[in-house]
Amino acid sequence: MADIQVHQVRKSYGKTEVVHGVDLAVATGEFIVILGPSGCGKSTLLRMIAGLESVTAGEISIAGRVVNDLEPHERGCAMVFQNYALYPHMTVAENIGYALKVAGLPKADRLAKVASVAASVGLTEFLDRRPGQLSGGQRQRVAMARAIIREPAVFLFDEPLSNLDAKLRVQMRHEIRRIHNQIKATSVFVTHDQAEGMTLADRLVVMNKGVIEQIGTPEDIYHHPASVYVAGFIGSPAMNFLSGQISAQHHAVILANDARIDIPAALAAQHDGALTQIGLRPEALTLVPAGQGQITATFDFAEETGPAKLYHFRFEDLTISVLSPEKHDLQHGQPMAIKAQPDAVHLFTAETGKRLTAHDVARERVPA
Numbered sequence: 001m002a003d004i005q006v007h008q009v010r011k012s013y014g015k016t017e018v019v020h021g022v023d024l025a026v027a028t029g030e031f032i033v034i035l036g037p038s039g040c041g042k043s044t045l046l047r048m049i050a051g052l053e054s055v056t057a058g059e060i061s062i063a064g065r066v067v068n069d070l071e072p073h074e075r076g077c078a079m080v081f082q083n084y085a086l087y088p089h090m091t092v093a094e095n096i097g098y099a100l101k102v103a104g105l106p107k108a109d110r111l112a113k114v115a116s117v118a119a120s121v122g123l124t125e126f127l128d129r130r131p132g133q134l135s136g137g138q139r140q141r142v143a144m145a146r147a148i149i150r151e152p153a154v155f156l157f158d159e160p161l162s163n164l165d166a167k168l169r170v171q172m173r174h175e176i177r178r179i180h181n182q183i184k185a186t187s188v189f190v191t192h193d194q195a196e197g198m199t200l201a202d203r204l205v206v207m208n209k210g211v212i213e214q215i216g217t218p219e220d221i222y223h224h225p226a227s228v229y230v231a232g233f234i235g236s237p238a239m240n241f242l243s244g245q246i247s248a249q250h251h252a253v254i255l256a257n258d259a260r261i262d263i264p265a266a267l268a269a270q271h272d273g274a275l276t277q278i279g280l281r282p283e284a285l286t287l288v289p290a291g292q293g294q295i296t297a298t299f300d301f302a303e304e305t306g307p308a309k310l311y312h313f314r315f316e317d318l319t320i321s322v323l324s325p326e327k328h329d330l331q332h333g334q335p336m337a338i339k340a341q342p343d344a345v346h347l348f349t350a351e352t353g354k355r356l357t358a359h360d361v362a363r364e365r366v367p368a
């Protein structure tokens, strides 16, 4: 049983602060994914939990014990990196069992445990090979097995799949999740790949420039992104953003060129006149006959994605992308009408990029 509590943690290198007061509570057995672009502080946060970096300010607890001043090996964490160093002269079995050998476990017990852990990650038939005789994915599984055999209360992963090809990444992602469902160790997994994060996480932590922008289930974050930043980072193909002004009279956001997107009446009433960024996911847009749409845009080009096609349009000086499972035969420059599903419209303040909700507005207005 090991929960992780991160309280107001900061990290500076010299005079530069790179993690700015992060709060995070990971429940026992939970699988958390920290997601964010390169340089946002993901590895730094993970390495502070592992004890590989000191904490400049704040407190980290694991299993109810403050670990700020504990050595990495005293924290009960196992870490799996992108570049996992296996011992090249040892067999897979020896690599997996090495920590138990060092710990002085009798050989029979050791072999039994190695066999059981190897089976759990599908390595039974490779036990006698050396790392040089394995594929990248198999080597990654050895690295996982080597960590699992120590029975850590906490698993820390830093982009462990980045070196694998696309297909293997997806396979290993499934295996990591399957192993987690079996052993239920508290896990923190760092990645910049939003698809990887979405599929692996019980809860996602979206980071931006050393702060946490949002914490929530993948579903929650996808449907209720807290900011333009999160909305743009989560989801593929990426969300479209348009600027407009909210009109209570029209229950809509008024865009350039008489285009308008319907929004819920309560929201429109509370924000009448406000400048907004409207977010529309490509899969929430449909192409409709002329006159029935909310936006008229000119067709630019299309991309095949397999199950659906991604149609790109020009609207003012912006691109609007529409993901459609239907085949449309369009000519470059042809005007088309686009309609948004009203329940799939996201609104953010033009000023701060934070999400606008009816609830927030009600709360803001109470004290006035």
Ligand SMILES: Nc1ncnc2c1ncn2[C@@H]1O[C@H](COP(=O)(O)OP(=O)(O)OP(=O)(O)O)[C@@H](O)[C@H]1O
Pocket (backbone or CB within 6 Å): 013, 018, 036, 037, 038, 039, 040, 041, 042, 043, 044, 045, 192
């Ligand atoms: N040892 C160090 N000394 C100085 N600055 C550092 C050091 N380690 C990291 N940084 C800086 O801290 C910031 C966060 O780095 P970090 O490695 O945590 O990013 P990241 O989110 O893991 O990025 P990536 O996805 O590229 O791995 C970066 O601006 C980086 O340059």
Ligand SMILES: [Mg+2]
Pocket (backbone or CB within 6 Å): 042, 043, 044
């Ligand atoms: Mg990193």
